[in-house]
Amino acid sequence: MEFLQTLMSRRRFLQVTGAAGAAAAGSAALPRLAGFSTLSEVHAQPAAGSGQTVITKSICHQCPARCGIDVYTTDGRVHAIYGASNNPISNGKLCPKGHLGTYILYDPDRFKGPMKRTNPQKGRNEDPKFVPVSWDEALQVVADRLNALRDKGESHRFALLFGRGWGASCAGLLGDFGKLYGTPNAGINHSSMCSDGSKKAKKATDGNYSYSAYDYRNCNYLLIFGASFLEAFRPYNYLMQMWGHMRSKSPKTRVTVVEVHLNTTAAAADRALYVKPGTDAALALAIAHVMLTEGLWDKEFVGDFADGQNRFKPGQSVDPAAFKEKWTHGLVDWWNAVVKDATPKWAAGITTIAERDIVETAREFGTTRPAIALFERGPTAHSNGTYAGMCIHALNALVGSLFAKGGLMYQMSPAYGPPPVKVEDYLDEYARSEERKKYPRIDLVGTEEWPMASNMMQEIARNHLAGKPYKLDTVMFYLTNPIWTAPNPQQWEEALKDVFVIDTSPFPSETAMYADIVMPDHTYLERLQDTPTYPFEGWPMAGLRTPAIKPLYDTKVFGDILIEIGKRIKGPTGEYYKKLESTENLLRHLAKGFADSPGTNGVTDFESWKREGVWYRKPYLWQQRRGEFYEWDGQGYNKLMKPEEVKAKLFKTPSGKFEFRSGYLEQHAEFIHRKLGIAQDKVGYPQYLPAKYTGGGDLHFITPKVAMHAEGRGANIPTAIALLQPTMGGRKTVYLEIHPDTARKRGIGNGDRVRIKSAVGSIEAIARYAPGTRPDTVVLPMEHGHWAWGRWAKGRLPGHSGEVTANQSDPISGLANYYTGMVTVEKA
Incomplete structure (x- = not known):
């Protein structure tokens, strides 16, 4: 190249x-094994x-x-x-x-050091004509540009966008940089293009804007909605270990999978329910309907009728005064407004799942404890995604699995010590000024357009192009490649033509091809970096990446890149970063917190953290048993918690309970009514809304991740390419999974080259007959379609799925609607 x-x-x-x-x-x-002996x-x-x-x-x-x-x-x-x-x-x-x-x-296509662009023209087919520069020159070019923006009072026109933030030594630095420099756009995360829907659904019901942690070891029933448990759910390696345990223990953990195609998880489950895309909420509501009408809810956690008589009858309202709730809020109101009419027959008509299968699943889930209803991007990547997630999560409350043995909880944070310097001591008049508060984020989060979303990275390109709320001048990217990962990435290709782009990828990504300055990060085997764990077993854990090798090339760890830029910013900001010194200095200070909270594995300081590679501290501090909450007292879960303690530490909702009527959503009733058309007095209830499908085609278009996705870097690794789609037998490409009947009606043969079209654009792929895929759905795993990234990634079929995916998002969570697209497929 x-x-x-x-x-x-x-x-x-x-x-x-x-x-x-x-x-x-x-x-x-x-x-070599000696005889029949085993190796420890x-x-x-x-x-x-x-x-x-x-x-x-x-x-x-x-x-x-x-x-x-x-x-x-x-x-x-x-x-x-x-x-x-x-x-x-x-x-x-x-x-x-x-x-x-x-x-x-050892990727031969890695960037070897900092570079600057010499070709002013930007585009997919433009050679950047990079030339090597020194680190001092690269850092000074960036600092000079940022200083000039600040001198003009335009620091808000600088944005720092990031993807997989790992910890305090990388993503944790971005917010402080934004405060000191004076921009609301540092940093904006990719979470709106990842899985914010599940986090926002939990925020609305149990008050925790977070991913769940799970006690799979003691779970007896898994009801999995679109989470790709054996392909790409987190933490994948551990899940495979737990799958073997769950499926071989006594009693064996039963598994029902809700999917749109036969993936590895569905093939390994006891039951697979093939749901129409965007209708998961209807299925979850029908399961709740059966559980309530048949008296299968956990009465010790949820509560019960005062006289013990079940009054939940299909189609009949219930007097709220007749039911005494314990750790839930609004159950009877939810029943009256939504669930009483959500019969299995009703759901069957929407989801296309047989009524008998819905009833059997509900009975199994309601009678096999402990049970978990697990969901992720599958049901939430639609215009109705937050409500779908709420409906599914409501099932966890009905079976009393929240904070229970064999249930789910939330990850605790590591016991880090304070950083070596306080940001508040270095904010100058410019950073503190009221003038800075006048400028909203470039993605409009926090405004009347997106008041509930946390990040809206997919909006940035079109907002910039429209000058809404302003034009960006300079954008820095860390571990994100939105030209390839965002829906409708064509907008990013246009937007970055008139922006000064700083990329920190070690690899020639599509975004890097638009860069004016490249400041390459180390690869992970060369990095010093903390990695706090988030969705695991609840108790706190923090890993430490330690360099296994001296950097092969002239690269720097991202945290040090940002600190070195900071040192060159005029005024107190520069002094702050000189005091912060380096990521290693920051990590050494954070590790001081382990002295007062020694790890279960004996880690007490930076050196022992480095030696072990991880600090963790067992056990999880809280447990719910038979409708009572207990806190660990050093010997066991012996301290009975008061309701106010539960509210402060566990159910962080307005009521301090799991809310079937969400106080959080009711605070935004007017906005939700305006965006989704729900009556304001009903916005708080988990409910089914028809998805707003995009693209104008006749086939649903689903783009899941696969086991060898490798955070996107697998696209330039031949061995990963060869193993990418094992269920379809792929070697050089990723196939479009299409039902044989659907294909034949369009004159498409097994192995034919096809064109996939939507209102957004068109791409080509190779069709492969997949009888386990819904006839109204085609599936194209998101991995190939790169036009940069490296010699093995570039130009490989199929085309990039984002180029036929409209940029539509769930109004509540902001999650991009990757799975709501409709396409046409024809022989190419």
């Missing part, structure tokens, strides 16, 4: 060629004739799981990666993509 050849000075060329042998790093042979641990073997092997404790980067890894380095070359046996997530195991770190580290 011509532009890559322009990157390297003679010194960098020698670095590249010197590492060429490392690019072919392979897995070491396993030790497997160790990588150094290559013949090599020197000493060093094992570095670190954290994987292939997905959000944060699995502990042991990285084997011999003579400065990483040659193997295994799951760390001392890490509670990995337990000595890794998922199929865990070994890809060596390929990422």
Whole structure:
């Protein structure tokens, strides 16, 4: 690739060629078993004739799981990666993509150092004509630009956008940078293009804007709505371990999967229900209807009728005074307004799932305790997504699984110490001024347009193009590639043509091809970085990435890039970052908190954290048993909690209970009524709303992630490409899954090249007959379609799914509606 050849000075060329042998790093042979004896641990073997092997404790980067890894380095070359046996997530195991770190580290298409653009023209087919520059020059160019904006009173025109934020040493720095510099746009997260729908549904019902943690080990029933449990749910490696445990323990955990196609999870489950996309809420409501009419709710948690007689009858209202609630709020109101009419027959007509299957699922779920209703992007990536998530989460309340053994809870934060310097001490008059408060975020979060959303990254490109609320001048990207990941990315290609772009990717992403300055981050095996765990078993945990190898090239860890820019900003901001010094200094201060909260594994300071690779502290501090909440007192769950304690620590809702009538949503009743047409007195109830489908086609278009997705980096790794779609047998491409009957009606044969079209655009793909896919739905896993990123990623079929996906979002959560699109498919 011509532009890559322009990157390297003679010194960098020698670095590249010197590492060429490392690019072919392979897995070491396993030790030979003696007879029938077993191995307690497997160790990588150094290559013949090599020197000493060093094992570095670190954290994987292939997905959000944060699995502990042991990285084997011999003579400065990483040659193997295994799951760390001392890490509670990995337990000595890794998922199929865990070994890809060596390929990422030695990717020949990596950026080798900082660069600047010399071609002023920007576009998909424009060579940036990057030339190498020193780090001092790159940092000063950026700092000069930011200082100039601040001098003009236009600091709000700088935005810092990020994707997978890992911890205090990277994403945790962005908010403080925004405060000190004076922009509301640092940083804006990609959560609105990830899974904000599930978090907002939980915020509306139990008061926690967070991902759930789960006690799978003790769960006896899993009802999975579109969560791709055995493909891409988090933490994936641990879930595979728990699947084996759940399916072999006694009693065996029963599993029902709600999906649109036969994926690995559905194939392994006891029952698969193939739901019409966007109708999950109707199914969940019908399950609740059966549970209530048949008396299957957890009375010790929810409450009961005063006289013990079940008055929940189909179609009949109930006097709220007849029911005494315990840890829920608004159950009878919800029944009267929504659930009494949500019969299995009604739901069958909407979802196309047979009425008998709905009833059987409801009875199983309602009688098999502990049970969990688990959901993610599948049901929430629609215009009705928050309400769908609320309907599903309401089932967890009905079975009393919240904070219970075998149920779900929320992750505790690590016991970090304070940073070495306080932001508040370095805010100057400019940063504190009322003038700064006049400028809203570029994504309009917090305004009347998106008052409830937390992030709206997908709105930034079109807002900039329209000058609404203003035009951006400079944008910096960290671990996000919106030209490829956003719906309707064509808008980003236009928007970034007249913006000064700073990219920190180690790889030639699509966004990097629009960059004016490239300041490449280390790959994860070269980084020092904290990784607090979020969706696991509830008790707090924080991993530490420690460099397994000196940086191969002239790169810097992102946290230090930002700190070095900060040091060059005029005034108190520069002084703040000089005091902060470096990410290592920050991490050493954070680790001081472990002295007062020593880890269960003995970690008490930075050095022991580095040695173990992880700090964690068991147990989880709270548990609900038979409708009472208890706090850990050092010996057991012996301290009975008062209602006000439950409200402060667990149910952070206005009522201090799980809310079937959401006080949070009722605070925004006028907005929800205006956006979704719901009567203001009913906005608080979990309910079914018909999805607003986009695209103008006749087939639903679903774009799930797969097990080898590797946070997007797998697209330039041949071994990941070959294994990407195992259910369809893909090797060089990702197939469009289409039902044989649907295909034949369109004259499409198995293996034909097809064109997928919507009102947004068109792409091409290879069709593969998939009898396990709904006839009204086509499925195209989101991975290929890159026009940059590297030699193996570029130009590979199918086209990018985002190019036929409209930019529509759920008004409440702001989650992009990736699964609401409708397309036409024809033979190309």
